[in-house]
Amino acid sequence: MEFLNVSERAAISPEIAVSTVIFSLRRAPGAADDTPPRLWIPLVRRTRQPYRGQWALPGGPLGAQQSLAAAAAENLRTTTGLVPRYLEQLYAFGGLDRSPARRVVSIVYWALVRGADSNDDGPDAGAPHSELIEDPNVAWFPVDSDEVRAQLAFDHVEIVEYALWRLRNKVTYGKVAHRLLGDRFTLAQVREVYEVVLGTRLDPANFRRQLLSSPGLAETGEHLHGVKHRPPKLYRFEDPVDTPPSPAAHGAATASLQEGSLT
Amino acid sequence: MEFLNVSERAAISPEIAVSTVIFSLRRAPGAADDTPPRLWIPLVRRTRQPYRGQWALPGGPLGAQQSLAAAAAENLRTTTGLVPRYLEQLYAFGGLDRSPARRVVSIVYWALVRGADSNDDGPDAGAPHSELIEDPNVAWFPVDSDEVRAQLAFDHVEIVEYALWRLRNKVTYGKVAHRLLGDRFTLAQVREVYEVVLGTRLDPANFRRQLLSSPGLAETGEHLHGVKHRPPKLYRFEDPVDTPPSPAAHGAATASLQEGSLT
DNA sequence: CAAATAGTGTCTGTCAGACACTATAGT
């Protein structure tokens, strides 16, 4: 029987970890309703060296009987208590100097969950705000906050940057914006998602036309009331039928999740 | 000191392997010049179980001091003797049942190398044809051949399928077509690449206009002679200046390679 | 000159962006 000590094992094959960048759209607690929401991500404070005490992306070593996407969904559930509305593999980071300790190859996923102020209620009715999470070592931060932009452990700043780039890309060419919202949404809410993610203002009339022409969008027949102007229609997205060739079969966390879809 | 036997080690962390899908554009050996070229990939015959004797993507376990892209470039060099003209991470495949033996997580790259009939000569003047490779366990196959579509080991059929999807995508939205050609090329050659990759016919006039408007394309002042019609101009691509946010810093095999660029 | 492809000119339908205008709720 072959035996290996820890350093020999490390020399043969690096450790595999899975981390997840989880985006949600929300306003700062107590902020007025007319302030635009921002993108937030949950972080976990490290309790061990290296980078002890600093914030890092949720993640951990890959379990022996755990598919990659299942590990990512597990990160999501334990840090946010939520089920992802979108989950896609981002990239495998495998540089030699990512960690000052032993070498780790991180397979990173990115996910979208709905915000706390969606139009729906239900078992996954939005991510709770930070003060509602019991664990003091888990907290949400805006992606453009100092904690995220400069304080993260390892190479996680770069990872978040790349995840943001991918999100902007997907929102431009694809149709993932509504996954940050509830099941029922107004077109203005979708437009607000685009505006926050892309950082630009969009013409309401043209945006409406473009979105209405996309297949899968359906009226619910309901309207959103309580606003001090004409009540907008509520829409929903029927799941698109055609999925382009994609490695979705490998390790899909949930049957309803399509990974890598560009549509 | 901690000791682990082999099965315990496998239970803790799956093995990491790196494989590469290497595309080249070429005609069948001996084919006439006016037959359209096809996409070919090199395969390696497995000499060990599982799948002994079957063809598989070039690859192997990740070396302890080897970055991911470096491992992919190494696959490329040992199977084709070439330096990649494009190299990008494709996906990390980590399903539980990918191999009947111990669990392996494969980080797959895809690459473009130039074909044997480019307009240039030089140290990497095109991939040699299969008969020129010494190793009888390495051979090139068209991507739409039976060997590729149905005979590959592991889940490599699915991987090649996904790499093809990505190539078509990149060729549509990006500008990687010329990486299958030499440094100097005619616009008709680029159009032929598009036609082969996308499987459609393209209008020469409109394609020319579109390509001419892309930044970075420059005339060489030379013409391609020896054709029995008006000699076309030879162009080249100056490397684009702006690189979008991408994880290129991690494990880039060559400084001149931009990973993940969509431009 | 014939053949073949290089390369140019031009028309047309589609679509994104700009923006004026009407509709309908709350206050």
Place this chain on the structure above:
DNA sequence: ACTATAGTGTCTGACAGACACTATTTG
């Protein structure tokens, strides 16, 4: 009635696709 946003109509410039036409080489 006023305000704010929902939602419609319409114009324009850019551009992709279709296709006629000219240019220039080989044989």
